[in-house]
Amino acid sequence: MDIVYTIWLRNVKRYLRSKSRIVGSLGMPLFFMLMLGFGLNSIVSIPGMEEGYMEFIIPGIVAMSVLFTSVSSGIQIIWDKQFGFLKETLVAPVSRLEIMIGQTLGGATTAVIQGLILMVFALFIGLEPAGIVGFLVAIGFMALIGVTFTAFGIAIASRMEDMHGFQLIMNFVIFPIFGLSGALFPINSLPAWLRPLTLANPLTYGVEGIRYGLSGTAQIHPLISLAVMAGCATLMTVVGAYLFRKIST
Amino acid sequence: MHTGTLNQGTGSTLAIRVDNLTKSFDGLVAVDGISFTIESGEIFGLLGPNGAGKTTTISMLSTMLKPTSGTATVNGHDIVTGEDDVRKSIGIVFQDQSLDEELTAYENMDFHGRLYRIGGEERRRRIGELLALVGLDDRKDDLVKTYSGGMRRRLEIARGLLHEPKVLFLDEPTLGLDPQTRNLLWEYIARLNDETGITIILTTHYMEEADRLCDRVAIIDRGTIIALDTAENLKASIGGDVVTIASPDPDAVAGLLTAPWISGIERHDGSVTIRLQDADRHIPGIVTAIHQSGIGITSLSVRKPTLEDVFLHYTGRTIREEEVSGKEAMRMFHRAGRR
Numbered sequence A: 001m002d003i004v005y006t007i008w009l010r011n012v013k014r015y016l017r018s019k020s021r022i023v024g025s026l027g028m029p030l031f032f033m034l035m036l037g038f039g040l041n042s043i044v045s046i047p048g049m050e051e052g053y054m055e056f057i058i059p060g061i062v063a064m065s066v067l068f069t070s071v072s073s074g075i076q077i078i079w080d081k082q083f084g085f086l087k088e089t090l091v092a093p094v095s096r097l098e099i100m101i102g103q104t105l106g107g108a109t110t111a112v113i114q115g116l117i118l119m120v121f122a123l124f125i126g127l128e129p130a131g132i133v134g135f136l137v138a139i140g141f142m143a144l145i146g147v148t149f150t151a152f153g154i155a156i157a158s159r160m161e162d163m164h165g166f167q168l169i170m171n172f173v174i175f176p177i178f179g180l181s182g183a184l185f186p187i188n189s190l191p192a193w194l195r196p197l198t199l200a201n202p203l204t205y206g207v208e209g210i211r212y213g214l215s216g217t218a219q220i221h222p223l224i225s226l227a228v229m230a231g232c233a234t235l236m237t238v239v240g241a242y243l244f245r246k247i248s249t
Numbered sequence B: 001m002h003t004g005t006l007n008q009g010t011g012s013t014l015a016i017r018v019d020n021l022t023k024s025f026d027g028l029v030a031v032d033g034i035s036f037t038i039e040s041g042e043i044f045g046l047l048g049p050n051g052a053g054k055t056t057t058i059s060m061l062s063t064m065l066k067p068t069s070g071t072a073t074v075n076g077h078d079i080v081t082g083e084d085d086v087r088k089s090i091g092i093v094f095q096d097q098s099l100d101e102e103l104t105a106y107e108n109m110d111f112h113g114r115l116y117r118i119g120g121e122e123r124r125r126r127i128g129e130l131l132a133l134v135g136l137d138d139r140k141d142d143l144v145k146t147y148s149g150g151m152r153r154r155l156e157i158a159r160g161l162l163h164e165p166k167v168l169f170l171d172e173p174t175l176g177l178d179p180q181t182r183n184l185l186w187e188y189i190a191r192l193n194d195e196t197g198i199t200i201i202l203t204t205h206y207m208e209e210a211d212r213l214c215d216r217v218a219i220i221d222r223g224t225i226i227a228l229d230t231a232e233n234l235k236a237s238i239g240g241d242v243v244t245i246a247s248p249d250p251d252a253v254a255g256l257l258t259a260p261w262i263s264g265i266e267r268h269d270g271s272v273t274i275r276l277q278d279a280d281r282h283i284p285g286i287v288t289a290i291h292q293s294g295i296g297i298t299s300l301s302v303r304k305p306t307l308e309d310v311f312l313h314y315t316g317r318t319i320r321e322e323e324v325s326g327k328e329a330m331r332m333f334h335r336a337g338r339r
């Protein structure tokens, strides 16, 4: 546990210290939230929801922010590899599993903080908190998204030599995962052929979970969302730990 | 192979025993069946040019790489079956920097101390002591990215010592540092060994480093150890002082030098290099002989042999610093950029 904490602490310290990264990665989600939210609020109405489009996409954008932050946290391992720091960790008499778990929890924590900052902004533009329990439910789902996708980032980083592949992963894996998650559109309004893809996408359940927590309504039952996200987080951690065990410096 | 008479097989105080250790990377044999032992308390040097297999050897001994064949023990633990015990016994400074530049020196040390499960009070005390030892206590709360190359190296050495290892590995500890910083580091390393009796194994391609710092030196080339002894004995083994005579007619000079006390003679373009014991006594005779036969001497120099001469003697090549492979050059470039 000490080891997990040590690795976690380093990740969180580095995150809190990199003010420009924090601010920089708020840019795109804020842009989405403001443009789509205000731009489409009056022309789009979501079937089955009294609130406007703004209320609908806030959870989606929060999820997006958690998604992007956690994937890049996981991929940070490549920087550790290139800057040599990974060796310092790997030569210590500790198991790779502890290192990987610490790294995952660290990444998830920073992703949740990033999501929370966004939620605070959202309070000023239309987010109406549905009570403390709902808020905690939302945080729980953010944490599960964080664990799932940090572990995913670690899995990718364990197999990549340098950052060249990063853009490829972002464009061909992460953006589609975001686009097909029901973050921006209600699942029911998608064409029938896209719906299975959306339902096969773990982020969909994360978004729905956050949405349930923040607005009290969701198209997928929160317990189903919880089960799927918990399963995904576990599975990705196992895969990430397996690949990280074989990482070479 | 030249083997020293010191420290042969005295069992109980061995810090490292290497037996026929081999590593190949798909086809390329980087380390080729090396064997040696290191006494506890020794400073042992692995001297060789770039690509000789030094880092690969250190990586195997520190459990970062699995050997292809052969065995080794560190502090009595097998490097394959006793991996965790080996890791607890060693401290290591890698060839390439391995600090977190976004953390302070203290935080880097603290991270390490926690990773090696050193309790809070003791951890703080030892970090304080070690940072003072390497002269960084007044900069301990500065981010490492503001440190110079020499400071980083000192910090890495302090960090490697934090968990009180029995054996310290230093892979090219002074690579890329200026001569002054290098001297300073040598002093630290020697004092450390003196005061704590820690066993140190260091790799280098600087002759002077091996010569000044190491109790014994193994010269490694193309994955094999070609000579192993004290620097003193190695230099004596190749036949004494080195006299270089430049002349318009080097062939004639070489033809003249046939006395039995000349232990070696080599022709290079425009000059002749001979080896002999007690050169000072023989020089006047040599000069007279050359003059009497009417051959001119352009210049003449006498010097004590260096480990460079030893390397040249055994391999026919020199360890030159410019023979840096592409990848190595890139790494050094990166390091320079970060320093």
Ligand SMILES: Nc1ncnc2c1ncn2[C@@H]1O[C@H](COP(=O)(O)OP(=O)(O)O)[C@@H](O)[C@H]1O
Pocket: B025, B028, B029, B030, B048, B049, B050, B051, B052, B053, B054, B055, B056, B057
């Ligand atoms: N991971 C690796 N994969 C393939 N070849 C390697 C690897 N590591 C080292 N080598 C090769 O093994 C040889 C020895 O390298 P190294 O041990 O780094 O030498 P040194 O440290 O003495 O400069 C070199 O030819 C190098 O290119």
Ligand SMILES: [Mg+2]
Pocket: B054, B055, B056, B095, B171, B172
């Ligand atoms: Mg090397």
